[in-house]
Amino acid sequence: MSRPTRALIDLPSLRHNYQQARNLAPNALSMAVVKADGYGHGLVTVARALADLAPRFAVACREEADTLRAAGLNQPVVLLEGVHAAADYGVCRAQGYIPFVHHQSQLDWLAAIADQRPLRVWVKVNTGMNRLGFAPDEVAAVVARLTALGNVTVEGLATHFAQADAPDLVPTQRQVAVMNRLVAECPGLGLSLSNSAGHLAGLTLVEQWTRPGIMLYGSTPLLHRTAEQLGLQPAMTLESALISVRALAPGDEVGYGATWRATHAGRMGVVAIGYGDGYPRHAPSGTPVWVRGTRAPLIGRVSMDMLAVDLSHLPQAEVGDRVELWGANVSVDEVAGLAGTIGYELLTGLTPRVPRVITRG
Ligand SMILES: Cc1ncc(COP(=O)(O)O)c(C=O)c1O
Structure with a gap:
């Protein structure tokens, strides 16, 4: 007999958890975050299990998106870190990937490429996490520069919560307020805010696209509530x-x-x-x-x-x-x-x- 060690991946639980995410974001669409090999569950396994439910997938990088395409999954795929090389914008255009643009270098690569094929992007805003993103006061100029390229459509503004897992939501609400102000200044743009903790903290009401990850797999993102209390099932x-x-x-x-x-x-x-x-x-x-x-x-x-x-x-x-x-x-x-x-x-x-x-x- 072979070694008895294995990870059983329960597809109905994945689907149940995705449904929970959706129920918590009734005004939004939810891109299923399947990066890091579907949080260890198997990228293609998870994506196939959710393919008829999730209108989009989100991954960290182009290589993960390529794996989805190679497996025959055709949904738009959002690249949460954007591209790591100018040439990858050509792949995004060919494959329907939607990169985040979070840094001046990515903006410069895009501006330097003469490629008329359409490309959709999200602009990442740093509202306090201090990891990736443009400062709030840079956003209007970044959107204007991208829009002026003609072949690039900015779908919206995205940010990432730093502390939505904690019971005190004041710092998170400050991040939301910055984003609300920015979309008011850039009419027509969508908004993407919530990770799993954002869903579970009830923060999804103003956004068009949420980004649930860990909750899909039945693990809690919250410091003060268990997955069972949240109605999540271990996948x-x-x-x-x-x-x-x-x-x-x-x-x-x-x-x-x-x-x-x-x-x-x-x-x-x-x-x-x-x-x-x-x-x-x-x-x-x-x-x-x-x-x-x-x-x-x-x-x-x-x-x-x-x-x-x-x-x-x-x-x-x-x-x-x-x-x-x-x-x-x-x-x-x-x-x-x-x-x-x-x-x-x-x-x-x-x-x-x-x-x-x-x-x-
Ligand atoms: C930008 C971004 N959005 C969404 C997620 C999903 O977060 P969570 O797994 O906490 O739901 C992550 C995960 O790290 C992320 O980096």
């Missing part, structure tokens, strides 16, 4: 199996560095998954896994290919038992929190060694 179940079960005597130490020591006689199991698969090495002893219908705590350090769990309360547990690392019973957000990170990092960090297996609910 991925990461599972493996026990490949060894042994008795523990009081004083036995487990794993590299002997960071865990048994205080009483018990049992432990070894699961065939480790940081070489993307399970976080920083998950501490006590992080739960799901086995035989209950939780069992991780013990000792996570190795590259394996991790150990305490099975003292599960006398019947045996080699071959299925173990859920995250999914419906142990959320990826809970594991991430214990490991000092976020669900985004765990999902996108799953390595190619883990086969993605599609399930249909």
Whole structure:
């Protein structure tokens, strides 16, 4: 039998979560954000699952958009980082990609190209995130310069929220106010604001295009609400199996560095998954896994290919038992929190060694 470690990708959950995003943005259209290999779920798998629901996809870069086209997906694809070379504007024109323009260099490349094929773009505005985008007082001139090129249509202005995941929405509302002022000054332009947190914080009412990502995969973007509370379903179940079960005597130490020591006689199991698969090495002893219908705590350090769990309360547990690392019973957000990170990092960090297996609910 092959190694039992795999990620089950549940297509109905993806569709349910996209529908949730749409319900939270009744006045807008929602481009499904499928970058970083569909947040680790498989770019093409996710895009195919949402193809009849999502009018557009959003990715980070041209290469990801090319993968969608190669798989026969023909929706417009938005490039959230824009292009990385002048020549890529030709590819955008040929393929119907819609790049963000966030920097003077991208503007200059576009102005220098004599290509009459039409191109749609979004202008990215820096309203406080201080990552990408033009300053608000530059926007009118940028839009005018793009429009003067004749072959370029500015669909709208986009920004990205820096803190919409936090309960205090005042900084986010400041970002929204800047964008509202800018579209009032540039009539006819659309607006795109909300990531998943924006949807869940009820901020989508003024925009034409939202950009939900993490919520599509059933992980919460909010610091103060779980995915379950938000009605999201995990699209991925990461599972493996026990490949060894042994008795523990009081004083036995487990794993590299002997960071865990048994205080009483018990049992432990070894699961065939480790940081070489993307399970976080920083998950501490006590992080739960799901086995035989209950939780069992991780013990000792996570190795590259394996991790150990305490099975003292599960006398019947045996080699071959299925173990859920995250999914419906142990959320990826809970594991991430214990490991000092976020669900985004765990999902996108799953390595190619883990086969993605599609399930249909
Ligand atoms: C510009 C932009 N829009 C939307 C998203 C989707 O964000 P989230 O996954 O938090 O919904 C991202 C993701 O990082 C992004 O960079």
